[in-house]
Amino acid sequence: MDACAINGFFSPTQRERYLSAVSGRRSVRTYLGDPGVEALSALSYTAARVALPGVRLALGDAQDAELYRHLPFVDPIRGTRKYAAVIVDDAVPNALIHAGVSGEAFVLEAAALGLGTCWVAAFKRGGVNVPLEEGEKIRAVIAFGIPGESGGSRKRKRLSEICSPDPTDWPLWAYNAAECVRVAPSAVNLQPWRLTYAGRTLSLSSARSGAGLDIGIALLHLSLGVGDKPHHIRWGEGREIAALIVEDGIK
Numbered sequence: 127m128d129a130c131a132i133n134g135f136f137s138p139t140q141r142e143r144y145l146s147a148v149s150g151r152r153s154v155r156t157y158l159g160d161p162g163v164e165a166l167s168a169l170s171y172t173a174a175r176v177a178l179p180g181v182r183l184a185l186g187d188a189q190d191a192e193l194y195r196h197l198p199f200v201d202p203i204r205g206t207r208k209y210a211a212v213i214v215d216d217a218v219p220n221a222l223i224h225a226g227v228s229g230e231a232f233v234l235e236a237a238a239l240g241l242g243t244c245w246v247a248a249f250k251r252g253g254v255n256v257p258l259e260e261g262e263k264i265r266a267v268i269a270f271g272i273p274g275e276s277g278g279s280r281k282r283k284r285l286s287e288i289c290s291p292d293p294t295d296w297p298l299w300a301y302n303a304a305e306c307v308r309v310a311p312s313a314v315n316l317q318p319w320r321l322t323y324a325g326r327t328l329s330l331s332s333a334r335s336g337a338g339l340d341i342g343i344a345l346l347h348l349s350l351g352v353g354d355k356p357h358h359i360r361w362g363e364g365r366e367i368a369a370l371i372v373e374d375g376i377k
């Protein structure tokens with residue numbers, strides 16, 4: 127089974143920074159304006175740095191009404207012009223999962239800079255003013271800017287609903303990783319991830335058919351959640367999408 131491109135991709139410092147941003151991150155839909163110049167240049171660098179194979183994150187400007195579709199029961203996104211287009215080349219294996227990892231790394235870097243973000247799948251393609259190469263598609267945009275709200279309360283499934291066997295019996299590293307996945311963002315808050323633990327391995331599967339951005343987001347959170355415990359990730363087979371394996375005998 128193939129190793130995953132996420133292995134060794136983020137430095138220990140980046141991993142620590144992203145992990146520290148996980149608990150405070152919420153989707154923000156009301157903004158007070160665009161980020162300042164310094165934050166923008168930091169995020170331009172991040173967009174280039176975090177792109178896994180088959181992924182491109184391109185920063186753009188748009189009026190909110192031109193870019194975002196209105197969804198029932200969800201506050202509209204307003205107050206920032208800034209977004210990152212999450213662009214995928216489907217010819218590259220696992221590119222959509224990679225896009226979830228890379229986009230979420232961008233989100234957590236923005237959160238670490240004190241900015242608000244919101245993943246948006248309900249956007250108008252005509253509102254994205256980023257040129258595309260042949261074979262590329264925009265799979266989502268990430269709105270970002272100065273937060274004008276602290277974000278809503280976190281509604282999540284219980285760990286026991288997404289984990290088997292009962293996670294209260296898991297070692298701390300596996301429990302922490304599962305908790306880090308539990309608080310990750312997902313489209314329509316569906317939380318489609320499932321985790322199973324045995325021995326040194328935590329397996330990630332999807333409760334829905336196929337694996338998309340949500341699963342990539344969960345994969346990054348899974349990896350961050352084990353902290354500095356040495357581990358590697360390999361792609362799975364059948365229903366298992368990927369598995370995280372901790373190294374034997376260390377910590």
Ligand SMILES: Cc1cc2nc3c(=O)[nH]c(=O)nc-3n(C[C@H](O)[C@H](O)[C@H](O)COP(=O)(O)O)c2cc1C
Nearest residue numbers: 152153200245246247248311312313314315339340
């Ligand atoms: C791939 C993806 C697509 C999303 N699309 C939208 C969207 O179109 N509009 C929106 O308002 N929120 C969208 N969200 C935000 C989710 O609704 C939000 O992550 C979820 O409700 C959990 O809330 P939290 O991010 O505050 O923890 C999306 C999230 C993800 C991960």
